[in-house]
Amino acid sequence: MYHLSGNAARPVAGSATGLLESEARDTEALYFQRCTWCGTAMYHRLLCPVCRGSDLRTERSEGLGTVRHSTVVHRNSPAARNVSLIEMNEGFVVRGRVMGPPIGIHGGDRVRLITAKDPVRGEPVFQLVDDPSPARN
Numbered sequence: 001m002y003h004l005s006g007n008a009a010r011p012v013a014g015s016a017t018g019l020l021e022s023e024a025r026d027t028e029a030l031y032f033q034r035c036t037w038c039g040t041a042m043y044h045r046l047l048c049p050v051c052r053g054s055d056l057r058t059e060r061s062e063g064l065g066t067v068r069h070s071t072v073v074h075r076n077s078p079a080a081r082n083v084s085l086i087e088m089n090e091g092f093v094v095r096g097r098v099m100g101p102p103i104g105i106h107g108g109d110r111v112r113l114i115t116a117k118d119p120v121r122g123e124p125v126f127q128l129v130d131d132p133s134p135a136r137n
Contacts (some may be wrong), residue, residue, distance in 0.1 A: 014115050028116060029061070030060070030094070031059065031116075032088070033057065033058055035048035036055045040091070041084045041088075054060065061090055062089055065113075066111070067111060068084075068093060068109055069084065070082050070106065071083055072086075075126045083097065084097065084098050096123050096124035096126055098111055099114065105128075111128055112127055
């Protein structure tokens with residue numbers, strides 16, 4: 001729900017629109033939306049991708065997930081870094097960075113959230129929960 005305030009529309013505090021109010025949120029936590037109609041979890045959406053509902057409530061993630069895909073990027077950075085798609089335990093997927101050697105991050109690795117917003121790129125940062133296995137094929 002929105003109310004006009006001057007020249008800008010602003011969300012009402014406590015509304016279930018799924019918008020993230022930054023001043024009231026913990027910076028070390030990851031927040032996502034859940035559709036109140038069908039229960040689908042999603043990250044930073046305006047409409048539910050399943051039922052197209054707009055009634056989304058904001059929830060706090062536990063911060064545990066699994067690497068779905070990881071790639072090494074050499075562009076716009078002095079050193080190689082990884083970009084990973086993390087499937088969180090709550091059911092949504094988020095793009096982020098996993099700490100560690102970029103070549104050592106693989107699909108299926110379990111990760112834990114370190115910070116929800118990297119100061120340089122503004123994306124979530126994760127670390128491996130278990131030691132990666134030395135031999136992968």
